Amino acid sequence: MSKKAPSTENKTSSSGDPSRLAPSKGHNLLKLELLKRIDLFKFLPEETQKDLVEKSSELVLEKDDILLKEGEQDEEINFYVILSGHLLIYKGDTFRKRIAILGSGEYLGEMTLVDAQAHSASAVALDESILMVIPQDLFEKHIASDHGALLEMVKVFSHRMRSDLxxxxxxxxxxxxxxxxxxxxxxxxxxxxxxxxxxxxxxxxxxxxxxxxxxxxxxxxxxxxxxxxxxxxxxxxxxxxxxxxKTKSEYVKAEAQVLPLIQETVDEISCHKVLKKKNLVVQENADLKSAHFNFLDIKRVLQNLLINAGYATENDGIIEITITEGKCGNQINVKDNGTGIPLHIQPILLRENFTNKPDGNGFGLMSCREIIEDFHLGKIWFESELNCGTTFHFTIPHFDPAVKPPGIKAR
Ligand SMILES: Nc1ncnc2c1ncn2[C@@H]1O[C@H](COP(=O)(O)OP(=O)(O)OP(=O)(O)O)[C@@H](O)[C@H]1O
Ligand SMILES: [Mg+2]
The missing domain is CATH 1.20.120 (Four Helix Bundle (Hemerythrin (Met), subunit A))
Structure with missing residues (x-):
């Protein structure tokens, strides 16, 4: 972990804290060699490359120092070339989804230099790392004001986009x-x-x-x-x-009672290895109006929630499914008396892929969210208490002729 509050401290390390920005002393030949190999700079005249080297500074990062933070915008924008050490590029906060590990001769910060947007990923030092820092004004002086240089840069970006595609x-x-x-x-x-x-x-x-x-x-x-x-x-x-x-197809929904679907799904999924020894209880509710849904997709939501509940519960644990009638539709509640969800994980569930299972993918809840919120215009959420259990709730609206279906969309 970083030594201090991750982003802000180290953002200043790259853009504000002068103690960490030492003027470049030596190694200029090495830096020049590196710059000549970098696709974005190799087309520049040697004089310009030398000027970039001389006017750049050096930044020393210790292991776990965070250089860039996803979603944040730095006041001062810099381009960084790694002279030594390694940086991990990742997405996500609590749980880092690795994108790449960069080492000597590789660079970062080029996108922000061009579009001045918030960083699309974070970067953290994996060991002591020394970076060459080219500030935005130096970059603009040599590149942004030179049409030929800009054109070369556009070519590099376009080549990169093609190969990514x-x-x-x-x-x-x-x-x-x-x-x-x-x-x-x-x-x-x-x-x-x-x-x-x-x-x-x-x-x-x-x-x-x-x-x-x-x-x-x-x-x-x-x-x-x-x-x-x-x-x-x-x-x-x-x-x-x-x-x-990309074939467009109509998203098919039909007016039906949700209880038979729940009973059928529970019956079928109860043979799953994590559900075999659990007590699955479906509370019937005679006062339910019919809802408007895609049968297979709501089955998929229930399967995911039940399997997750099964993983979280001990043998003989209880998983209870209830349906209540809300103002706009049916509300389905899947309650377990299992482990509960740790507080630090809660904000990312349903928003990002996350798993804490060795054989998990972190796709289940994302799929549930898409089916409920995008295709049924309902809501999905949960309440959880550590060591007590979790309840996932989701709603399926009644048929409303005034509401346009999510559309004919390619799925
Ligand atoms: N009822 C629950 N009790 C405790 N934790 C849960 C519960 N439901 C979900 N989780 C947590 O949410 C994480 C994400 O669930 P999700 O279904 O998206 O992925 P997964 O179950 O890990 O993998 P898979 O893609 O195979 O379903 C789980 O790994 C688990 O940590
Ligand atoms: Mg799951």
Missing amino acids: DVMAGDMQKVSNFTHDMRNCLVPLGYADVYLAKAVDILKGTDPRHKKREGWDMVEKSFNTMISVRKNLITLIDQSLACVK
């Missing part, structure tokens, strides 16, 4: 290939459907040539579960492929 497109293609082939993997289940349907008929005695056999109802239930899981998976895979292809 290529990497993103490549990653997206890989994910799409997996998703696409998953659909093919589901094809054999179509055969199983046909055979199982025949087996159910035989066991059930529907076909007069066969006697009704004990256990037919269990086979039929498994058969129905398999069909519905296959259908749901194909729907999700198709939505995922449509999202990649």
Whole structure:
């Protein structure tokens, strides 16, 4: 951790505290060599490069000193070249999502130099690091006022943008290939459907040539579960492929009672490894009006909340699902008597990917938030007390003809 309050102290280290900004003494040849290798500066005349080196200063960071803080704007804007040491570039505050580790010859601060916006990520020293500091006025003197130099810089940024886009497109293609082939993997289940349907008929005695056999109802239930899981998976895979292809599709909602969906979901998900030994209780409520929702997506929300509750609760713990009638719609509450959520994590849940599970992804709650708030125009929130438990609440509005659906959007 940083020695003091992270951002402000060290922001001054880069832009205000003179004790930390020593005038450059020596190493000028080394600095010049570094500058010549930096894409943003290598096109400059040697005289200009020398001037940048001579007029720059040095900044020494100790391990854990924070140089830049995500979301903050510095009063003085600088460009930094790392002369020695390493800086971690990360997003997030309490939990750092690593973006890159930069070392000698690499640089940072160039985006802020151009757009003067708040930093898009934070930077912290991983060990004692020495940086060359080029202040904005020096940069402007040599680059921003020189059309040729500016054009070269635009070329560097545009090249970088193209290669970032290529990497993103490549990653997206890989994910799409997996998703696409998953659909093919589901094809054999179509055969199983046909055979199982025949087996159910035989066991059930529907076909007069066969006697009704004990256990037919269990086979039929498994058969129905398999069909519905296959259908749901194909729907999700198709939505995922449509999202990649940017095909617009209507977000389908229907007017229905939410209780049967809750009961069905609880029934299906109770075999999950973290729920098998928990008591899942659904409180019925006879006074509920119907709500307007996408059946599969609300099932996904419930699955995520129930699995999370299962992870947080001890064996024999209680997970209770209640539905109340609000002014605008149904309110569903998933309450557990588990570990509770530590205070420092609470502000980031539902807003950022976060997980504290070795096998977790931190996607579940983000998916719930999108489904409830973006696609149903409802709300999702939670209350939690350490060692007592957590309750997640979400609302599904009633059908209101005056409210435009979230739209026909590519998902
Ligand atoms: N009911 C709960 N009790 C305690 N902590 C919870 C509860 N629900 C969520 N959390 C915390 O929120 C974090 C984020 O949950 P989320 O569902 O987004 O991701 P995850 O469960 O870690 O992984 P996955 O993407 O596989 O669902 C969890 O790792 C856990 O720390
Ligand atoms: Mg989860």
